[in-house]
Amino acid sequence: MKKLVLPALLALTLAACSSTGPENGAASVQDRGAGVATVTAGSASGSGIAALTDPNNILSKRSVFFDFDSFVIKQEARALVEAHARFLVQNPQMNMLVQGNTDERGSREYNLALGQKRADVVKQALMLLGAKESQIESVSLGEEKPRCEDRTENCYAENRRGDMLYTGEF
C-alpha cells in the first residue's frame, strides 16, 4: 500500500505549494490600491492500483448513470456498485471520492446541489453494502465537468452520473 499513499501525499504537497504562491508579472487594474495579482491554481492527481485500472476488471468502471431528474441507481448499475463496495470492505485503508454530475441545463449552483444528491445516493448504496462512512466522501461537480459537450439527449445522459475515485486519483 505504500506504493499508493506516497504519490497521493506527494500530489497533495505539490498542490499545497503551487496554490499559495502568487506569480510575478501582476497586472494593475486601478490605482486605488486595487490591482490584480495573477495566481495559478494547483491540482491534485495520482495513480491507482492495477485492479482498479485493468480494463478487464469491473473495478476499472467507475460511472453510475442516472435518468433525467432522477436520483435512483438503475438496476444495470447494481453489479458495479456492489463490486466497489466489496473492494472498499476488503481494503479498509482505501478511501473514495464520489463525484456527482448533472447535465448543463439550468443554474450552475442548483445543478451542483442536484449532483450532490446523486453522489449521496451512490455513497449510501456503498454504505448499505458494507463500506464505512469514513471511507467515502461524496461531492458534486454539478454541470462543470461534462464528459460530453454536445447539446444532445445522449450527451446529457452521459453527463448525469456519479463517478467513483479512489485514494491517489483525486
Place this chain on the structure above:
Amino acid sequence: MIKTLHAFRPLHAFRLFLAGLLASLALGAHAQLSIEITGTGASRFPVIIPIFENEGRLPQSVTDVVRADLERSGLFTLIDTGPLPMPESVPPDLAAVRGRGADAVLTGSLIPMADGRYDVRFRLFDAHKQQELGAMSLPMSPAQNRLVGHRIADFVYEKLTGLPGYFATRIAYVIKSGPNFELQVADADGMNAATALRSREPIISPSWSPDGQRLAYVSFEQKKPIVYVHTLATGQRRVVANFKGSNSAPSWSPDGSQLAVVLTKDGQSQLYAIGADGSGVRRLAQSSGIDTEPFWGADGHIYFTSDRGGSPQIYRIPAGGGSAQRVSFEGNYNVSPRLSFDGKLLAFITRNAGRFQVAVQDVATRQTTILTDSARDESPSFAPNGRMILYATDTGGRGVLSAVSTDGRIRQRLTVQAADVREPAWGPQIR
C-alpha cells in the same frame, strides 16, 4: 496595456469593438471584453461633451472615456461639436447648445499643477432651463484618464438621470478557453481586464466583498468544490469553507464580516453562515430538500433557492434567523435570486416554456417581468445603481455576457474572442 488601444481612433461605432479585438490579439490570454450595444432607451438625452481645454497635453483622452460611458449606458446621444474645447471658466452659449439639438453641455479644463498632475474642472449646464447643474474638480495624474473619465461620466449620469452612475465600478467573470479557466476582473466598460486566478479546473460563483477588494468564489482545483476568499491586489487566497462534501455559493454579508455558503457536511445542500476568515460556521436554515444560492440582501434577508416545495423556487429568511417565506410563485423553476442594492428589485432566472430567462420582481408589489427572450440565461447580477442587470447567456453555442436594463429596453452584449465568458458579478460602488 490600454495605451496601444488609444493610438487608434477609428469611427466611434467601431472603437469598442476594435479595442477588444486589438487587445485580444496583442494580449493573448488577457483577452479583452468588447461591448456591443444592442438596444437603447426609448428617448435618449442629447448632450454635448466637448474636448476639455488642455486635454491635448494628456497621452490619452479623458472625454473619450466620458462619451463612451454615456453612449454605452443607452440613455444618452452624444452630439459632436468638433475639436474646439469649451473651457470651464467661460459660461457656455446655451442658445448655441440648444441650436445643436442638445439638452445639456459639459464644459471643462485641465489646469496644470506644480507636481505634474492636472486639476480637472468641469461644469454641467441644462441648456433649456439655462442653469448650471453642478461643478466638480478632480486632481489627476496623466495616466489616470480612464478612472477620471468614469468619475466624470458618473457625475453627468447622476445629475441628468437622478440615479448614481456605475461607470467607475468593476466586474468579475470567468473565461473558459479550451481546458483553461480564468477568473478575471475588468472595469465595467470591459477595459483593463486582468486575471486573478488561472486554473485547469472550473471556477464558479464569484461574489464581491462590499469593499470591492476581495472576491469569494468556488474553485474545483482540489477535485471538489471549495470556497475561497481572494484578495485581488495581492493575490492572497484563503480557504474559507472546505468541509467534507461540497462547499459552494458564497455571498457576502453587507458588512463584509461573513459569508452565506452552501455546505453538505450534514447531509443535503443547506445554508450556513461562516466568518470571512473561515471561522464560526452556523446553520442558517433547515429543510428536507435542497437549499442553495443564498444572496445576502441589504434588506437583512437572505434570498435563496429551495426545492422544499417540490420544484426549485425562491424563498427568503431573515439573516438573524426565522421562518422561510416563499417569494416566487409563477412557473416551476425559479432560481439564482439577486436583490438590488436598494432592496426594491429581485432579479432571478425563470424557466419559461423550456427557456431560462432573466426575470425581475418588484419586491413590494410582487409584480414579475421577464426581461429577455434568450434561452440559456444564468447568474444575474445588478449594477450598483440597480438600473442594469448583467447576466451570462449564450449565442451560437458560445458563452457571452449580456446586460439588460430593468425596464428591458437597454441591451448590451459583452464578448471575448474565441472563448466562453460566464459567471459575471458586478462589483460594488466604491466612493
